[in-house]
Amino acid sequence: MLKSKANCLWLLLCCAVAAWGAEVPFSRGVNLTNWLQAPSAQNVHFAKFGRTDFVQIQQLGCDVVRLPINLHTMTGGPPDYRIDPLLYVFLDPVADWASELGLHLILDNHTFDPAESTAPDIGDVLVPVWTQLAAHFAAHPAQLYYEILNEPHGIADATWNAIQQRVIDAIRQHDQRHAVVVGPANWNSFRNLNRMPVFADDNLVYTFHFYEPFVFTHQGAGWTNPSLVPLRGVPFPYERARMPVLPASLQGTWVGAALGNYGEEGTIAQVGLLLDEAASFQQERGVPLFCGEFGVYSPNSDHRDRVLWYEVVRQRLEERGIAWTIWDYRGGFGLFERGSSELFEFDLNVPLLEALGLNVPPQRDFTIEPTQQGFALYDDFIGPQIAASNYGGDAGEIDYYSTDDPAVGRYCLRWSDAPQYWIVGFDFRPVKDLSALAAAGYAVAFWLRGDSPGASFDIRLLDTNTADPADRPWRMRYTIDEQLVAWDGAWHEVRVPLRDFVEHGAWEDGTWFDALGLFDWQAVDRFEVVAEHHDLAGINFWFDEVRIVGPALTAVLDQAASQPTALALAANYPNPFNATTAIRYALPAAGPVLVEVYNMAGQRVRTLVNEVNAAGWHTAQWDGTDEQRRPAASGIYVYRMMAAGRIQAGKMTLIR
Numbered sequence: 064m065l066k067s068k069a070n071c072l073w074l075l076l077c078c079a080v081a082a083w084g085a086e087v088p089f090s091r092g093v094n095l096t097n098w099l100q101a102p103s104a105q106n107v108h109f110a111k112f113g114r115t116d117f118v119q120i121q122q123l124g125c126d127v128v129r130l131p132i133n134l135h136t137m138t139g140g141p142p143d144y145r146i147d148p149l150l151y152v153f154l155d156p157v158a159d160w161a162s163e164l165g166l167h168l169i170l171d172n173h174t175f176d177p178a179e180s181t182a183p184d185i186g187d188v189l190v191p192v193w194t195q196l197a198a199h200f201a202a203h204p205a206q207l208y209y210e211i212l213n214e215p216h217g218i219a220d221a222t223w224n225a226i227q228q229r230v231i232d233a234i235r236q237h238d239q240r241h242a243v244v245v246g247p248a249n250w251n252s253f254r255n256l257n258r259m260p261v262f263a264d265d266n267l268v269y270t271f272h273f274y275e276p277f278v279f280t281h282q283g284a285g286w287t288n289p290s291l292v293p294l295r296g297v298p299f300p301y302e303r304a305r306m307p308v309l310p311a312s313l314q315g316t317w318v319g320a321a322l323g324n325y326g327e328e329g330t331i332a333q334v335g336l337l338l339d340e341a342a343s344f345q346q347e348r349g350v351p352l353f354c355g356e357f358g359v360y361s362p363n364s365d366h367r368d369r370v371l372w373y374e375v376v377r378q379r380l381e382e383r384g385i386a387w388t389i390w391d392y393r394g395g396f397g398l399f400e401r402g403s404s405e406l407f408e409f410d411l412n413v414p415l416l417e418a419l420g421l422n423v424p425p426q427r428d429f430t431i432e433p434t435q436q437g438f439a440l441y442d443d444f445i446g447p448q449i450a451a452s453n454y455g456g457d458a459g460e461i462d463y464y465s466t467d468d469p470a471v472g473r474y475c476l477r478w479s480d481a482p483q484y485w486i487v488g489f490d491f492r493p494v495k496d497l498s499a500l501a502a503a504g505y506a507v508a509f510w511l512r513g514d515s516p517g518a519s520f521d522i523r524l525l526d527t528n529t530a531d532p533a534d535r536p537w538r539m540r541y542t543i544d545e546q547l548v549a550w551d552g553a554w555h556e557v558r559v560p561l562r563d564f565v566e567h568g569a570w571e572d573g574t575w576f577d578a579l580g581l582f583d584w585q586a587v588d589r590f591e592v593v594a595e596h597h598d599l600a601g602i603n604f605w606f607d608e609v610r611i612v613g614p615a616l617t618a619v620l621d622q623a624a625s626q627p628t629a630l631a632l633a634a635n636y637p638n639p640f641n642a643t644t645a646i647r648y649a650l651p652a653a654g655p656v657l658v659e660v661y662n663m664a665g666q667r668v669r670t671l672v673n674e675v676n677a678a679g680w681h682t683a684q685w686d687g688t689d690e691q692r693r694p695a696a697s698g699i700y701v702y703r704m705m706a707a708g709r710i711q712a713g714k715m716t717l718i719r
Contacts, residue, residue: 087268087351087386088206089167091421092127093120093398094356096391099132100173104149105462108451110444114160119407120392121164124422128166129355129388130157131173131213134192144191149464151199162205169244169388170196171210171355177286180217181248186226190233201238208268209234210244210355214251220258223248231264239266244355246270251355253337256344269345272356273376275337276328278321280372283363289316295363297322299372301329334372335379342383353386358396366401366414374418381420389419404429404493431586433499437636440489440590441509441609442643442684443472448492452589455485459599470510470554470607471645471682478592478606481599487592489609494527497611498584501561504614507541507590508558510607511548518602519544521595524564526583528571535569537582540595554605558612608645608682612636632704632711635685639716646683646702646713650676657705658683668695671702687717694719 095116101107120128138144154170161168172192175181193209200207211230215223227245234243245267247255253271274280281287282294293310303326309319327333345352357376359369373389380387390396393405398421403410409429416423439446445463453461459481469475478487497505507522523540541559548555566578592606631649638644646658658672669690671683685702687695697719703712 085345085349085351086384087353089127089353090386091419092125092129092167092388093392094129094131094171094388094390096131096394099130099137099150099153101133102136104137104147104153105464107149107153108445108463109153110447111450113447114156116407117160117164117166119424121166122422122424123398123416124420126166127169127386127388128161129169129171129210131171133174134172134196135174135188138192141187144188146192146195158200158203158205158207161207162203165206167206167208169208169210169355170200171213171244173213175213175215177214177216178288181212181215181223183218183222185212185215185218186229189226189230193230194233194237197234197236197238197241200241207241208244209238209241210246210270212246213355214272215246215248216250218248220248220255224258224260224262228260228262231262231267235264242266242268244268244270246272246355253341253344256341256352257347261348267350269348269350269352270355271341271352273338273341273354274357275334276321276325278318278325279329279364279368280359282360284360289313289318291318291363294318296365297325297329298365299329299368300331301326331375334375338376338379338383338385342385345383345385353388354380355388356390357387358390360395361397361401362395370412370414370418373415377419406493429493431494431496433496433585435499437500437505437611437613439608439610439637439642441476441606443474445489447642450490450492452488452490452591453486454488455482458482459485461487465605467605469605470512472607472643472684475510475605475607476609478604480601480603481594483594483596483598485594485599488589489591490589491587495587496585497524497561497587500611500613501584504560504562505611506558506560507609508556508612509609510554511543511557511604512552512554513548513550513602513604514552515602516545516550518550518599518604519596520599520604521591521593522559523567523591523593524561524582525588525591527586527588529586535571535576535581536588537569537578538567539564539582540567541565542596554607561611630707630709630711632713634713635702635715639718640687641718643684643686644715646671646685646715647680648683648704648706648711649680650678650706652707653677654707656681659703660685661701661703662695663699663701668700687719 095112098111099107117128137147137150158168189211197209211227231243243264243266245259245262247259249255251270251272253273256271278294279297279299281291282297284291293312296307298305306322309322313319341352359372361369392398398412398415399405399410400412406429409427411426413423413426440449445451460479462477464474465477466474467477519542521540521542523538525536525538528534528536541564548557566580566582568578569576628651630651633647635644635646650656654675656672656674656676659667660669660671662668669685671685689695695717697717699714699716701712701714703710
């Protein structure tokens with residue numbers, strides 16, 4: 064009898080879910096934030112995420128990724144808003160990864176400022192940018208979605224809805240296959256869903272965001288008005304004994320009223336009632352609907368309360384047949400432990416994953432182990448597990464994707480007009496133990512050119528600043544000047560052994576501390592390029608192929624300093640490799656050169672060089688793709704050089 068009743072209840076629940084309306088073809092996922100949300104394409108740190116991250120997101124049980132993009136800043140501006148071709152360099156592989164893995168991918172136009180209302184003429188931007196993206200991706204096999212604009216606000220519903228129809232019509236001029244995501248005004252509020260019309264398109268997905276109760280989900284947030292940084296300890300659900308005192312700085316604001324009403328608004332039942340508003344829209348319209356954002360900012364919220372809120376919201380969404388993508392994957396709202404390095408194998412927030420009904424991969428304690436081989440800091444992109452950590456404000460310029468005659472590959476890094484003490488930083492995440500590399504003779508190596516005689520700067524390493532009050536962020540430095548490199552506008556290869564760096568001291572909390580020989584090679588936090596000695600206004604430097612390299616490659620770099628007297632083909636580096644590898648070769652005299660890659664079956668995979676080269680050392684770079692730029696499979700490959708009537712060859716290993 065009990066089993067029969069249980070079966071009946073299950074059938075009723077299934078029927079209730081089906082009755083909510085049409086379903087989207089995905090169920091649950093994440094937002095990949097602070098990746099393509101940049102002031103320009105040149106400021107994107109593309110290697111922050113990669114195909115491995117998409118694989119890991121899928122392992123969690125997700126089938127969709129929402130990709131926020133500051134789309135308008137990736138253009139040349141009015142009147143045409145031509146998209147920077149560099150954006151496609153980023154988006155194309157992301158779409159390919161999603162397609163290969165069977166993940167749905169939402170291209171979210173996240174160009175919005177919470178402090179400014181959405182302009183009534185924003186359609187003049189939206190139409191050209193989405194026309195271009197639709198034309199570019201129309202034939203792409205990925206399960207793509209075009210989300211017109213994130214959280215329009217301060218604009219009338221009727222005005223915004225008319226703009227959305229204009230954009231839909233513009234997209235359909237080029238792409239009828241991929242779905243368009245539409246959302247309501249008032250910050251994509253569920254309360255405004257029913258103010259949207261029946262749009263003239265039958266391939267739409269509707270979206271809304273959910274952050275209720277706001278004083279709980281956003282306590283500690285600094286981007287709200289007023290700032291909620293001083294607010295902490297708001298519980299969920301409401302418990303009178305645990306309610307915090309209203310901070311003095313928030314007296315007289317809406318926050319006081321929100322806390323006063325929290326006994327009614329901060330309950331589990333109220334969350335369900337609010338989500339019923341979204342579900343009613345889905346049921347009445349019979350349209351697919353998903354929650355594009357929901358989450359709790361972690362710094363000031365109680366962890367257990369936060370986990371419970373996610374569980375409640377996730378369950379209520381799924382009971383109503385509403386798919387979701389949480390805000391965010393990494394970051395203040397994310398799936399990783401607060402204050403951690405956010406590493407998939409070590410730092411996932413297990414209770415939070417369980418609350419979201421996601422898979423929980425095995426976790427283990429992180430320990431820093433000595434790095435055993437060289438690695439790239441910059442080779443067209445900032446290296447993996449490295450974050451940009453620049454300092455200097457709006458002055459000066461860093462372009463990670465300069466096409467000003469790169470030494471190797473497609474791009475180089477241009478550093479211009481730096482004020483004194485301005486820093487180009489590479490933050491190791493997690494920190495690195497470089498003690499073994501320093502002892503083994505490894506070096507910092509890079510290509511460099513400058514245009515201003517008399518200039519100088521430092522390269523330096525900084526160790527971690529621990530909780531020990533006696534510890535400091537100690538520095539090891541090396542000065543780069545005309546004794547090492549001629550600033551003649553030509554590329555020069557530089558190699559500085561790690562053991563040649565000299566301890567400099569430490570700067571902490573406005574105080575300088577002289578060197579005490581305490582630099583910790585076992586806990587190196589970052590590498591920096593700094594205008595230590597003088598202002599660099601009007602001065603340009605270009606960097607390329609910035610790496611930590613081993614003794615085998617440093618010998619090649621030493622050879623490169625002199626004119627080669629014989630044809631030579633050096634071992635590729637790194638080897639094995641995953642992303643790119645460099646193949647260096649030398650010509651004693653100018654002449655035609657052919658450098659090709661073959662698989663072990665003798666089939667040509669890629670031609671890297673087929674041109675006349677000057678005498679001297681040169682570098683060919685292979686990115687692991689074939690002539691059609693399709694990824695080659697893992698395995699052993701042969702690289703072959705034909706020059707001066709001779710053939711030389713070597714082997715390399717590609718690991719995916």
